[in-house]
Amino acid sequence: MPDAHRGYYAEKEAKKKKKKKEEEERRRWEDKMHRSSKASGSKSAANSENDRNMAQLREFQAGVAENKLCFDCGQKGPTYINMTVGSFVCTKCSGML
Numbered sequence: 001m002p003d004a005h006r007g008y009y010a011e012k013e014a015k016k017k018k019k020k021k022e023e024e025e026r027r028r029w030e031d032k033m034h035r036s037s038k039a040s041g042s043k044s045a046a047n048s049e050n051d052r053n054m055a056q057l058r059e060f061q062a063g064v065a066e067n068k069l070c071f072d073c074g075q076k077g078p079t080y081i082n083m084t085v086g087s088f089v090c091t092k093c094s095g096m097l
């Protein structure tokens, strides 16, 4: 087998090994995520910050009557925010449905 070909195969083999390693790493990461989401009681700092932001957002929404309705169709209790124009919209108008 010419040297050039041997180099090609070696490279291919190395890529395969690298891919396998990446897959293993991802599986480990997913497993970790799964376990941490199951763990209850100890709230992480990120979670409490999320709660704080949500509370602020709810407070802001409650302050203006129009914000309690979907900007596009007028449905009560919009659960999404259009970040482009800054309006509260329902699930349907958010494009999630």
Ligand SMILES: [Zn+2]
Pocket (backbone or CB within 6 Å): 070, 071, 072, 073, 074, 075, 089, 090, 091, 092, 093, 094
């Ligand atoms: Zn709507």
